[in-house]
Amino acid sequence: MLTDRQNKMLKLIVSEYIKLAKPVSSNLICEELDCSSATVRSEMAVLEEIGLLEKTHISSGRIPSEKGYRYYVDNLMELKEMNAEDMLKLQIIFKNQQLEISEYLNYSLKLIAEMTNYTSIVLGNTSHENKLKKIEVISLNENEFLLIVITDKGHVEHKKREILNVSLEEVKKTVSLINDLISGTPIDEVSSKLEFEIKPIIGRYVKEHEIIYNTFYQVFKDFSSKNINIVGKNNILKQPEFNNLDKVKDIFNKLDDVDILNKIETDDSDINVYIGKESNIDDDMTVIKTKYRTSTDEGTIAIIGPKRMDYDRVVGLLDFIKNNLEDGTGRR
Amino acid sequence: MLTDRQNKMLKLIVSEYIKLAKPVSSNLICEELDCSSATVRSEMAVLEEIGLLEKTHISSGRIPSEKGYRYYVDNLMELKEMNAEDMLKLQIIFKNQQLEISEYLNYSLKLIAEMTNYTSIVLGNTSHENKLKKIEVISLNENEFLLIVITDKGHVEHKKREILNVSLEEVKKTVSLINDLISGTPIDEVSSKLEFEIKPIIGRYVKEHEIIYNTFYQVFKDFSSKNINIVGKNNILKQPEFNNLDKVKDIFNKLDDVDILNKIETDDSDINVYIGKESNIDDDMTVIKTKYRTSTDEGTIAIIGPKRMDYDRVVGLLDFIKNNLEDGTGRR
DNA sequence: CCTAGCACTTCTTTTATATCAGTGCTAAAA
DNA sequence: TTTTAGCACTGATATAAAAGAAGTGCTAGG
Numbered sequence: 001m002l003t004d005r006q007n008k009m010l011k012l013i014v015s016e017y018i019k020l021a022k023p024v025s026s027n028l029i030c031e032e033l034d035c036s037s038a039t040v041r042s043e044m045a046v047l048e049e050i051g052l053l054e055k056t057h058i059s060s061g062r063i064p065s066e067k068g069y070r071y072y073v074d075n076l077m078e079l080k081e082m083n084a085e086d087m088l089k090l091q092i093i094f095k096n097q098q099l100e101i102s103e104y105l106n107y108s109l110k111l112i113a114e115m116t117n118y119t120s121i122v123l124g125n126t127s128h129e130n131k132l133k134k135i136e137v138i139s140l141n142e143n144e145f146l147l148i149v150i151t152d153k154g155h156v157e158h159k160k161r162e163i164l165n166v167s168l169e170e171v172k173k174t175v176s177l178i179n180d181l182i183s184g185t186p187i188d189e190v191s192s193k194l195e196f197e198i199k200p201i202i203g204r205y206v207k208e209h210e211i212i213y214n215t216f217y218q219v220f221k222d223f224s225s226k227n228i229n230i231v232g233k234n235n236i237l238k239q240p241e242f243n244n245l246d247k248v249k250d251i252f253n254k255l256d257d258v259d260i261l262n263k264i265e266t267d268d269s270d271i272n273v274y275i276g277k278e279s280n281i282d283d284d285m286t287v288i289k290t291k292y293r294t295s296t297d298e299g300t301i302a303i304i305g306p307k308r309m310d311y312d313r314v315v316g317l318l319d320f321i322k323n324n325l326e327d328g329t330g331r332r
Numbered sequence: 333m334l335t336d337r338q339n340k341m342l343k344l345i346v347s348e349y350i351k352l353a354k355p356v357s358s359n360l361i362c363e364e365l366d367c368s369s370a371t372v373r374s375e376m377a378v379l380e381e382i383g384l385l386e387k388t389h390i391s392s393g394r395i396p397s398e399k400g401y402r403y404y405v406d407n408l409m410e411l412k413e414m415n416a417e418d419m420l421k422l423q424i425i426f427k428n429q430q431l432e433i434s435e436y437l438n439y440s441l442k443l444i445a446e447m448t449n450y451t452s453i454v455l456g457n458t459s460h461e462n463k464l465k466k467i468e469v470i471s472l473n474e475n476e477f478l479l480i481v482i483t484d485k486g487h488v489e490h491k492k493r494e495i496l497n498v499s500l501e502e503v504k505k506t507v508s509l510i511n512d513l514i515s516g517t518p519i520d521e522v523s524s525k526l527e528f529e530i531k532p533i534i535g536r537y538v539k540e541h542e543i544i545y546n547t548f549y550q551v552f553k554d555f556s557s558k559n560i561n562i563v564g565k566n567n568i569l570k571q572p573e574f575n576n577l578d579k580v581k582d583i584f585n586k587l588d589d590v591d592i593l594n595k596i597e598t599d600d601s602d603i604n605v606y607i608g609k610e611s612n613i614d615d616d617m618t619v620i621k622t623k624y625r626t627s628t629d630e631g632t633i634a635i636i637g638p639k640r641m642d643y644d645r646v647v648g649l650l651d652f653i654k655n656n657l658e659d660g661t662g663r664r
Numbered sequence: 665c666c667t668a669g670c671a672c673t674t675c676t677t678t679t680a681t682a683t684c685a686g687t688g689c690t691a692a693a694a
Numbered sequence: 695t696t697t698t699a700g701c702a703c704t705g706a707t708a709t710a711a712a713a714g715a716a717g718t719g720c721t722a723g724g
Contacts (some may be wrong), residue, residue, distance in 0.1 A: 025686055036698050041687065059687045059704045098550040100492040138468050138480065144628075146488060148470065148480070156478060158490055160432040218430040234588060237581045245575055252566045296476075357717055368667050373718065391673045391718045 002050075009033060009043055010052055011076045014064050018308050021240045023061030066276040066307070069286070073273050073311055082316040086115060090317070094324045101154075101297050101325065106229055108321050109301060113232025116314065117239070118305035119255070121289075123265055124227025125299060127187040130155050134179045139168045147219055151187060154296040157223060161215050166208045174202050174212050190220040227299075228261055239306045241284050254281050255304075265300045266291050271318055276307050283307075288314050292325045334382075341365060341375055342384055343408045346396050350640050353572045355393030398608040398639070401618075405605050405643055414648040418447060422649070426656045433486075433629050433657065438561055440653050441633060445564025448646065449571070450637035451587070455597055456559025457631060459519040462487050466511045471500045479551055483519060486628040489555060493547050498540045506534055506544050522552040559631075560593055571638045573616050586613050587636075597632045598623050603650055608639050615639075620646050624657045 002010070012032055013024045026040040033040060044062050047053045052068035055061075064072065093099075093107045102124070109120035130151035138146040140160065145168070148158045163171065181201075182193045194217055202209040233255055236242050242251065254260050263280055264287060266272055271290040274280070279287040286309045289302035301321065303314050334342070344364055345356045358372040365372060376394050379385045384400035387393075396404065425431075425439045434456070441452035462483035470478040472492065477500070480490045495503065513533075514525045526549055534541040565587055568574050574583065586592050595612055596619060598604055603622040606612070611619040618641045621634035633653065635646050 023686090027686080037686090038688095038698050038700095039696080042689095042697090045688080055687085057705050059685075060706085061686065096550075098493065098547055100494075103554075136470050138482075140482065140486070144486075146480070146482070148478070148490070150470075150472065150478070154472070154476075154492065156490055156492060158480070158488055160486065160488060161430065162432075215430055218428075222435075234581070234584045237577065237584065243577055245569065245577060245580070248577070248580075249566070249569045252569065256566060355717090359717080369717090370667050370669090370719095371665085374666090374720095377719080387718085389674050391716075392675085393717065 005033065006043060006047060007076060009040070010047060010064070010068060010072060013053065013062055014068065014072045014076070017063055018310055021308060023056055023063050025061035028061070066278075069275045069307060069311075073275070077311055077315070079316060079319075080312060082320055083313070086313070086317060087320070089115065090320060090324075101294060102227075104325060105292075105299075105301065105321075106231075109229075109303075110231045112303065112314075112317050112321075113235060116303070116305070116310065116317070117232075117235045118303050118309065118314065119230065119232045119235055121231075121261065121264065121300075121302045121304065122227075122229040123261065123300040123302070124229075125151075125153050125155055125297070126262075126265075127223055128189075129153070130187045132183050132185050132187060132190055134183055135175050137168075137171050137175050145171055147216075149187075149219065149223065152184075153298070155227070159219050159222075161219065163208075163211055163215055166211055170206050170208065171212060173206055174198075174209075174216070177201060177205075178216070187220065187223050190223075191217055194220065228258065230255060230261075235305075239308075241306050241308065247282070247284075251282050251285070264289060264302050269293060271315055271322070273311065273315070279304075286311075288318060290318050290322050292322050294325055334379075337365065338375060338379060339408060341372070342379060342396070342400060342404060345385065345394060346400065346404045346408070349395055350642055353640060355388055355395050357393040360393070398610075401607045401639060401643075405607070409644055409647070411648060411651075412644060414652055415645070418645070418649060419652070421447065422652060422656075433626060434559075436657060437624075437631075437633065437653075438563075441561075441635075442563045444635065444646075444649050444653075445567060448635070448637070448642065448649070449564075449567045450635050450641065450646065451562065451564045451567055453563075453593065453596065453632075453634045453636065454559075454561040455593065455632040455634070456561075457483075457485055457487055457629070458594075458597075459555060460521075461485070462519045464515050464517050464519060464522055466515055467507050469500075469503050469507050477503055479548075481519075481551065481555065484516075485630070487559070491551050491554075493551065495540075495543055495547055498543055502538050502540060503544060506530075506538055506541075506548070509533060509537075510548070519552065519555050522555075523549055526552065560590065562587060562593075567637075571640075573638050573640065579614070579616075583614050583617070596621060596634050601625060603647055603654070605643065605647070611636075618643075620650060622650050622654050624654050626657055 012029050016024045016028060026037040026044060030037040030040045044053060052065055052071055053062040054065045056063065089111055090108055093104060093111065105122050109122055113120045130153050133150045133152045136148040140146055143162050143164055144160060145163055146158055146160055148156065150156050178198060181197055182190060185193050199213050202213065206212060236251060237248065242248050266289055269291045271288065274287045276283050279285050281287065281304065284307050285304060286307045287302055287304050289300055291300050292298060301318065303318060344361050348356045348360060358369040358376060362369040362372045376385060380394065383397055384403055385394040386397040388395065421443055422440055425436060425443065437454050441454055445452045462485050465482045465484045468480040472478055475494050475496055476492060477495055478490055478492055480488065482488050510530060513529055514522060517525050531545050534545065538544060568583060569580065574580050598621055601623045603620065606619040608615050611617045613619065616639050617636060618639045619634055619636050621632055623632050624630060633650065635650060
């Protein structure tokens with residue numbers, strides 16, 4: 001248990017370090033704490049002993065340790081009112097009543113990336129969580145068809161396919177067979193159901209069944225397994241802790257790695273803060289994320305920035321978006 | 333007019349520099365040229381005089397100047413047979429008969445980025461080049477509709493919209509009005525035609541015309557004006573000439589700037605090489621690009637890399653893709 | 665016209681030196 | 695017991711000097 005002064009001090013050090021990105025010296029904060037720098041130093045030594053502060057070298061000022069950030073986030077951070085400017089800008093997006101959820105998400109997270117200079121990520125549904133609701137087909141011209149796949153969670157994807165020597169009638173027949181027989185199947189199992197349940201049947205009913213089967217097989221095989229959208233990657237280059245090319249290289253590669261990003265997905269619908277090592281991306285980065293859930297859709301949104309991140313602000317922003325999405329305030 | 337030996341020498345210097353990324357010394361190439369390093373040095377001095385070579389400092393080896401690269405590309409480069417491995421990998425993509433053009437493009441340019449460690453770009457159509465062919469509407473549930481916009485060049489886009497208190501019938505009526513009256517209109521003019529030609533009419537025929545009009549207006553207002561796809565941006569970090577954070581920052585920002593990328597678009601259907609300053613991106617970068625044109629689609633594909641780029645190989649790769657797309661070899 | 669040889673230049677790396685910011689500790693003051 | 699002033703000490707940073715490496719230009723002779 002920390003004393004009042006220790007709490008106040010840790011809070012000061014975290015916020016100063018967030019602001020200036022330089023180790024915080026005893027001199028810098030002794031005024032605020034109303035005591036001499038020597039007193040601050042001995043108190044700092046105590047906090048370092050506990051493991052909440054660190055030094056970059058023996059005679060440097062202090063920076064928060066991972067545990068220190070954790071303590072700050074869990075105990076010291078106060079969720080102040082979102083700043084008016086941030087609020088205003090975001091509201092412009094949510095005031096628009098005509099967008100679909102993915103658009104609200106993408107616009108607002110893009111805006112956040114710009115405002116904060118961090119990086120934001122929207123993770124859509126995984127294909128095994130989406131079930132086939134129905135397929136539609138639209139004829140574009142003699143040989144080209146537009147196949148539209150709609151899932152139960154409202155995810156829609158379209159693919160144009162060329163099918164030679166096959167009439168629209170036959171394609172439509174196949175489509176309605178699929179809709180009747182395998183709607184409700186998780187997307188990533190559709191391919192195999194096509195093979196074992198549909199193929200034998202259309203073999204009897206449809207003339208050019210081989211061609212049609214192949215086309216549909218392909219469409220579902222390629223169904224984008226995950227909808228990942230990253231905005232503001234370049235902002236990483238703005239942070240002083242990443243002025244090192246090797247580090248940047250590593251982080252950029254991780255942000256391109258779908259598998260690593262998928263791990264970001266969270267079960268929890270609270271706003272979660274993963275600091276440093278916990279982030280699984282880089283020891284100097286923090287990931288703040290939350291799950292949103294609407295009647296038709298769910299997914300994860302995340303903000304990635306340096307460990308030295310403006311925690312209060314980001315948590316506030318994510319919270320705002322999550323709430324606006326979920327109760328549709330301003331949308332209806 | 334250069335002598336044979338000068339040509340041979342310039343070619344050697346360019347290819348050595350491309351390989352090693354270090355200024356080429358007289359010693360390194362005197363064996364190949366079958367003369368002493370002193371002879372090479374005096375010949376180098378001549379080529380420098382002409383402006384084809386440069387030094388990085390007074391006692392350094394030589395590197396090609398921009399003019400030197402230009403001369404190399406225009407006169408010395410020989411389009412050797414594409415290497416077997418590259419060819420094989422690309423053919424796997426084009427052998428697949430089921431894809432649509434954008435998929436062939438994206439897959440093959442992604443592959444090229446991986447193989448070469450450069451960055452590739454696909455520029456789709458601009459909205460003023462696309463004309464509205466037709467709209468389709470699919471009902472998802474009571475209040476949600478899927479609006480599908482199809483252009484004459486085969487570009488397709490879908491948007492989900494929520495429209496309250498309006499029946500599918502009314503939406504369909506509006507859709508068929510739009511299809512009858514303004515198909516053929518360039519996409520970026522549709523919004524205004526909607527306002528002046530459609531709005532007055534549906535005002536009479538359709539009950540909730542205000543809501544429907546707003547929805548369609550929004551859909552076309554947001555119609556993605558340009559389809560830009562960049563792959564392999566991180567490869568820039570691998571090139572030794574870009575081991576400088578400020579430079580990387582600048583380049584990454586430019587690659588995010590839609591306006592600058594749009595300038596990459598070319599009129600010419602040949603393969604064009606833009607070296608250094610000509611690239612408009614960075615003095616140390618080269619852009620190699622070409623336009624492809626099929627019966628239904630056209631656009632520009634480009635590879636971006638260091639000035640010290642493997643010109644022969646990239647030109648070969650782009651040529652292969654362009655040809656495969658255009659005559660549909662392997663696709664039918 | 666070509667080439668061996670050598671002085672010369674610049675870059676790179678290493679070593680040394682000075683300055684600065686900020687700590688830890690001690691002993692005295694509160 | 696807690697706080698504070700004072701000071702020696704440490705590591706980071708910047709600048710300078712010195713040594714070594716790479717490669718050129720030039721000259722004189724083949």
